[in-house]
Amino acid sequence: MNPTDRTTPSVNGESPVFDQERAEKAVRELLLACGEDPDRDGLLETPARVARAYREMFAGLYTEPDHVLDRTFDEAHEELVLVTDIPMFSTCEHHLLSFHGVAHIGYIPNEHGKVTGLSKLARLVDLYAKRPQVQERLTSQVADALMRKLEPRGAIVVVEAEHLCMAMRGIRKPGARTTTSAVRGLLQSSASSRAEALDLIKGRR
Ligand SMILES: Nc1nc2c(ncn2[C@@H]2O[C@H](COP(=O)(O)OP(=O)(O)OP(=O)(O)O)[C@@H](O)[C@H]2O)c(=O)[nH]1
Numbered sequence: 001m002n003p004t005d006r007t008t009p010s011v012n013g014e015s016p017v018f019d020q021e022r023a024e025k026a027v028r029e030l031l032l033a034c035g036e037d038p039d040r041d042g043l044l045e046t047p048a049r050v051a052r053a054y055r056e057m058f059a060g061l062y063t064e065p066d067h068v069l070d071r072t073f074d075e076a077h078e079e080l081v082l083v084t085d086i087p088m089f090s091t092c093e094h095h096l097l098s099f100h101g102v103a104h105i106g107y108i109p110n111e112h113g114k115v116t117g118l119s120k121l122a123r124l125v126d127l128y129a130k131r132p133q134v135q136e137r138l139t140s141q142v143a144d145a146l147m148r149k150l151e152p153r154g155a156i157v158v159v160e161a162e163h164l165c166m167a168m169r170g171i172r173k174p175g176a177r178t179t180t181s182a183v184r185g186l187l188q189s190s191a192s193s194r195a196e197a198l199d200l201i202k203g204r205r
């Protein structure tokens with residue numbers, strides 16, 4: 001893929017690739033640094049497993065998320081389209097621990113009714129989540145991708161998540177939930193459009 005087509009910065013001018021061997025060595029080093037014996041039976045396969053897990057958790061570095069919105073179709077619908085409670089798992093870039101919860105994604109199609117398949121909204125959040133992230137950036141990246149690819153009249157993304165780095169270590173506040181939102185276009189400029197979307201998000205179930 002041409003690095004200029006990517007939403008992720010290139011590394012030394014190249015698109016990022018996953019180096020399984022290097023990742024395995026790094027995990028082995030980490031185990032050694034922690035005082036473990038990576039050659040004991042239970043840990044023998046661990047570096048390879050952890051490396052594969054990271055390749056999966058960071059899949060959004062190697063696949064351009066925006067491409068999931070390449071295929072659109074026209075539908076005579078110029079009102080809000082909103083998908084709520086999309087399960088989301090991401091990895092905080094500060095501690096490489098999971099933050100997870102739900103995403104709500106909505107947009108108001110443009111006057112041509114340019115819409116995308118509903119599953120693609122979930123695929124979009126999935127791929128942006130599969131990177132080393134902070135919740136604020138994840139939220140805006142999804143909203144910006146919608147604006148770029150669907151050219152809608154407006155877009156809204158709300159993410160609610162629990163951060164394991166706040167739950168299992170450090171401040172240790174399990175259950176604390178962070179909500180971030182990104183609104184663009186009409187959903188930013190029109191208080192009534194935004195209120196409609198937020199009411200639907202709050203009043204779901
Ligand atoms: N804004 C934001 N902060 C995050 C996110 N994920 C983790 N953090 C925070 O990143 C901060 C990193 O703070 P540091 O002081 O550098 O690291 P630390 O000593 O491990 O901090 P503590 O977690 O407070 O123990 C912490 O306050 C985390 O809660 C996120 O998605 N967004």
Ligand SMILES: [Zn+2]
Pocket residue numbers: 092093094095096097163165166
């Ligand atoms: Zn963290």
